[in-house]
Amino acid sequence: MIPRLVLAALVLGSLAALESPLAAQVQMPFLMGGSDGISVSGAGELSARPNLVEIDLHVAGKAELTGDALVKYRDAKKRVLEALDKLKLKGLSSDELGLTISAGTGVEQQQRMMNGMPQAPSKTQIEVSCTLRVRLKDVRDQPPEELIKTVGKLIDVAQDSGVTIGPSPAQVMMNMRFGNYTNNTAPVRFVVSDLTELREKAYELAVADARSRAGRLAKLNQVKLGRALSVQEISVAGEQVLTNRIPGTVQSAEPVLQDEDDTPRITSSALASIPVQVKLMVRFAIVAPEPATAQQ
Amino acid sequence: MAVLALITHCLRSRRVRPARLLVAILVASCMGRMPLHQAQSQVRVFAQFTPAAQVDASKSPPGFALPSQSADVKESLEEFERLAKHEQWEKAFQALEVIAGKTTTGFIDRGDGVLVPSRLLVRGLLAGLSGAGKNAYRLFYDSQATALWDKAEGAAELENLDKIVNNHLISSVGDRAADRLGDLYFERGDYEQAASAWQALLLYCPDSKISKAQLLIKVATALARGGRASELAAQQQTVRERYANDSVEIGGRRVAAVDELTRLAALAGSDKSAVAAAAPLPEDFALPTEVTPLWQFTYQSKPDPTSSHQPFAIQDIYGRLRPNDFTIPAAVDDKRVYLNLFGVEMAFDAESGKLLWRSGKLHLLQFQQNRQNAMPERYSIFSTGDRTWSVLRDPQQANQGVGFGLVVRDAATGKEIFNSRRTLSAWSILGAPLLVAGPAPTEAAPPAGRNDSPAPMLNLANGFADSAGLFAFNGDSKLVGPAIRLTDAGNQKSSVFTHTPLDVTRFHTQFTVKLDKAQADGMTFTLQGAGPTALGNRGVNLGYGGLAKSVAVKFDLFNNGGEGANSTGLYLNGAEPNATSSVDLTATGIDLHSGHPLQVTLDYDGATLEASIHDTVDNKSATQSYMVNIPQIVGGPTAYVGFTASTGGLMAEQNVLNWVYAVGGPAKPKPNPADTVYVAASRTGQGRELALLALGAKDGKLLKTITLGNYAVDQNQVYGDRVAQPTLLLNGDRLYVDTHGGALVSLQPRSGTIDWGTLYDTAAPMTGYYYDYQPPQLGISGPLRAGGLLFTKGMRSTRLLGLQAEGPTLAWNRPVSKTAVLIGADDERLYLGGEELTAYSLKTKELLWATQLPRSAGWSVPLLTQHRIYQFTSRGICEVDTATGEVLKIFRGADLDAFGGTMFLTPQTIVTVSNLAVTAYPRTPKNQQAQTP
Known part of the structure; x- marks a missing residue:
């Protein structure tokens, strides 16, 4: 039992250290395969304006007859797509994600259920629905006011078409009911999707930062810094979902519905420069002191 | 032979009992809505009805009960069937006497989901007897019938003739009694009863020596006078098929029966279908181009969820606002716009917006509506040009127990003409009234919230x-x-x-x-x-x-x-x-x-x-x-x-x-002293019962009370939900009432006789309340005629019913959204509103298209024109193409804080009415429409 407890404590400790990189500078080495050398974290951060805007629309058709539900779904999707097309916005595209056919009761029945009320006789309702993800590309160079205006147009058109912005009303109600107040339901997301080059730069900055920190420690300890023995990524922009720490940034327990395209990206619910950050843990060797004493 | 084969088919299906089947044929015909051969052809449809015993578990319990017969009537009916089968005539007739002796207002399930009065069943059962049975009946009852015939003179004539026709029609004097009864009714101007008596004679007395062609002409004359064009067309067909060479005596000269029927049809316009005979749809119009309105009157500012001091901030029992599930009742005529603001009536000049009159001050309403019992659905108003007809209660007594009355005012001055709360305080009015002009009823007056002005x-x-x-x-x-x-x-x-x-x-x-x-x-x-x-x-x-x-x-x-x-x-x-x-x-x-x-x-x-x-x-x-x-x-x-x-x-x-x-x-009906106004009502404090009141249009005097039945749920116990508001439709000489609690009833308005009723599946209103309950955003619409059918949709029902009213037979029983409301129809499509606009093919019943519009206020019905549907939503007025459902244009307008509402047209203006304001925009002349995108 004891070894297991120790192991658990170590794991928890390591997770806590992940949340606090500075504190990890002295605690992390055992994770890096040895205790020799100087272990430091290094962070590299750039910021970039979003180059993509995404809006999720809930498109649904609900009816007792599946045929009716399909017609309603077909027309709802058609009307919103036609309305979006009429905007003739450059870089606008849309994808249908997660088409589902579900059966259940109406919102009214769900309310009754949750309140322990007797169920009224009701017919099963079939809902055909999908998330329609609307994308507006190449927006980095647009002035914020203009971009917000364009996003407003998209939202207006969607609302005029009668579709729901964000998740379905039933999902919102369930979220509220069960205290799931995470704001991953933000219907409009600002995305940095061209991460590769930015991330390379962030890596360079992180490595330089780590070497600088390690150099400082070596100097203070009157040792000479050697080569890097090991490097570990603590966090890399775009590889962990939604970890940005700026006000209004989406902090999600659950990922939003993912695209088939798994290109690294960073998402924010706020229109602002988005940090592209890389954090590394680097262990440097300590160059052994001159063997002068031994020769004497 | 074909009929025989059909009946055999039905019997083999074991879904209809033999005696009931025959009765169904005869009763359907007897009700005067179609010739016998047509009734027979529809037996197949009867047999396809789902009997009550086979109702699936997901169905709600009946929401409404028509007056029913006691159990011993049903037992007597079965007893009669059993004894007649064994030709035990004396005992069989004794069993029938039990039924005949009962009240004539009770109903019995015909076996196909349609309930008919028991008196018609008795008549049908007797007519369905074999020759031996009829002879036996005459042996037992001819003396009684003859005695009644002998006494049928003077003041007692009608009563005694009626007894013969109802109880002894197959006696040796039955045919003469029916013929004379029809004459009597006709002389009195009661064409529906006259036609009914003659049709009974035609159907139940095939051996009568009275000329069939002459009787058919009599029936046709009564139908023509009653405006029953489609039935008249059926009569024409019968005469052409069977009595093409017969002549009849009209006004002392002999004429060919076919020619006389053609003349009558021309008089009644029977060459048109029921749809064509309906009021044509208004012409399409262009939405305004300028946001600035001609005028606007705001009766409350944008609802503030933190304030309970809004005049019409309707709350539930927990004090939460329910701002968007109602609309303010309004009406227009050529000159004025009228509102019924929770009992305060107001009239504005349609073009200038000048307040012409009001029945009270708006501040009287302050804090009165801030309760869950505001019941906005119970208020209504419509205009007949020179009068306004409002259903309301005292604005200072907005309590659950206070009854609603019909208040009639002079449209120009607002002067009260009568108020049923004073003359009929025992009755609380439900739903919008229906004015029936003169001896020949006109089209139904539109319910409140619908456009009643010609475009x-x-x-x-x-x-x-x-x-x-x-x-x-x-x-x-x-x-x-x-x-x-x-x-x-x-x-x-x-x-x-x-x-x-x-x-x-x-x-x-x-x-x-x-x-x-x-x-x-x-x-x-x-x-x-x-x-x-x-x-x-x-x-x-x-x-x-x-x-x-x-x-x-x-x-x-x-x-x-x-x-x-x-x-x-x-x-x-x-x-x-x-x-x-x-x-x-x-x-x-x-x-x-x-x-x-x-x-x-x-x-x-x-x-x-x-x-x-x-x-x-x-x-x-x-x-x-x-x-x-x-x-x-x-x-x-x-x-x-x-x-x-x-x-x-x-x-x-x-x-x-x-x-x-x-x-x-x-x-548009123009009231005159001879007019009648029909309103649904329940006795104050008696929220289950439902009756139809016939009031004199001149003074509101109660002329007749027709009992329709009972709601399963006491409407006075409906909290946090909306109360059923019956809707009325007059078509020809029949009045249809949808109780919106699960029943549709057809009746003869002048006599008060109920022809039939049918029950439909519906949810019950909430009688309790709980914190998270968000009632669905309901709407209501009356029955309407389209494609030769009578369509109806109960306010809480998920079923769209389409009935062949002559029969009746059920042609449509289709699932639709619970919130759906009937908007109207053209030659091809039936349109429904509610949480989405939908169009159904009148031919195939298919859903053709669906359009989700931004949310609009509950209780509002979009406006249908010849090629467009206009809906005033929370994001502006949407103009929708009726062929495709495509949204062609959205006019944002000057009332965007509202949740939408209702639209009206006057000759010069487009009027929108929301929960916040009434707004008028200039109406673009037709000759400029083509230039308007």
């Missing part, structure tokens, strides 16, 4: 300056400034007609003519089926004589042959408008030569053309009425409409200054 097809009230492309100018006609000039020299002839034909089945039109230097000859207003370039002859012919397929009203300046030098009159098919049929105007004070602008108004209701000439300077008027079947003469429901004129040796400068033409105008 002009032509609106050139300001002259013809912008009329390019609308008219064909023929002969010497031309446009001079904003006026049409027909002639201005001698020996001219001219005509001006619309390029496209207009609906002439029912219309209202008004134009102003000015005849200067008026010597000769005159002009006409003409409707014709020849074409837009039609032109008659000059001189005495007024540019009209010689036009085939035409109807004209003349304004004759010259005395050619004794008509006088100042005359009017109606002329048909290009007849020379000379002295024949001419009416001299001299005695009326109207002088066509005066040079004054003369305003001419023509109203056509499908049978009568009323023509009025008003001298706008001398303020004198003259009115003539002409009986004419315009569609028949012009060759269809549409015609080219316009003016003709001519001169001869003498001249006249004949000008038309302006013109408005609207369809459906005269359909």
